[in-house]
Amino acid sequence: xGESRREDGFTLVExxxxxxxxxxxxxxxxxxxxxxxxxxxxxxxxxxxxxxxxLQVSYKAINDTYLPLLAHxxxxxxxxxPWGNPGDNNWDELGFSxxxxxxxxxxxxxxxxxxxxxxxxxxxxxxxxxxxxxxxxWTMDQDRTITHTDQYK
Numbered sequence: 346x347g348e349s350r351r352e353d354g355f356t357l358v359e360x361x362x363x364x365x366x367x368x369x370x371x372x373x374x375x376x377x378x379x380x381x382x383x384x385x386x387x388x389x390x391x392x393x394x395x396x397x398x399x400l401q402v403s404y405k406a407i408n409d410t411y412l413p414l415l416a417h418x419x420x421x422x423x424x425x426x427p428w429g430n431p432g433d434n435n436w437d438e439l440g441f442s443x444x445x446x447x448x449x450x451x452x453x454x455x456x457x458x459x460x461x462x463x464x465x466x467x468x469x470x471x472x473x474x475x476x477x478x479x480x481x482x483w484t485m486d487q488d489r490t491i492t493h494t495d496q497y498k
Contacts, residue, residue, distance in 0.1 A: 383473055383495075387481060390449045390469035394485040397453065397467050400439050401487065410462040411487070412439050416452035423475040424448070449483075456486050 401411050417431040425446035436442070449469040456464030469483040482494045 383481070386448055386473070387483070387493075387495075389447065390471070390481075390483040391485075391491070393443070393447070393449070393451060394467045394469055394483060394491075395489075397439070397441055397451065398485055398487065398489065400441055401453065401465055401467075404439055411465040412453065413455070413461050413465075414439065414441075414451070414453035416450050418447075418450055421450045421470050421472050421477075421479050422448055423472040423477075449481075 397414075405411050412435050414435050415431070415433040417433065417436060418426065418429065425448055427446055428443035431437075449471045451467065451469050453465050453467050455461040456466045458464040465487050467485045470479045471481050472479045473481055480495065484492045
């Protein structure tokens with residue numbers, strides 16, 4: 346009589362369905378992971394700007410002015426690099442240094458008053474995608490007002 350024959354294993358269609366599901370999950374998860382990773386890297390900028398701000402406030406308490414700081418490193422980084430020697434004595438005078446590698450370029454200019462004696466703006470810039478121009482910019486002023494402009498969404 347009619348014997349049914351059973352084979353173990355998966356059909357081609359079943360395997361293709363599983364691969365399609367995995368591809369869909371990857372397509373959804375990767376952009377979310379990338380954004381998460383970039384935000385984690387961006388925490389460097391906020392932490393270093395907070396330190397620079399605190400040092401600026403202390404400096405002003407003694408010297409009645411904030412200290413302008415030239416951009417360092419000289420070029421906007423596209424990967425991690427050592428802090429190195431800024432070549433600007435103001436960084437040393439402020440007392441800011443980093444023992445680890447950095448991902449952002451930092452500078453301090455006169456703030457909204459246009460006078461470094463009364464206000465300043467710290468700017469942190471990087472190029473995450475290495476394609477230029479910079480795609481992530483943070484600023485902080487003497488009042489701790491932070492702005493963030495990112496192009497990597």
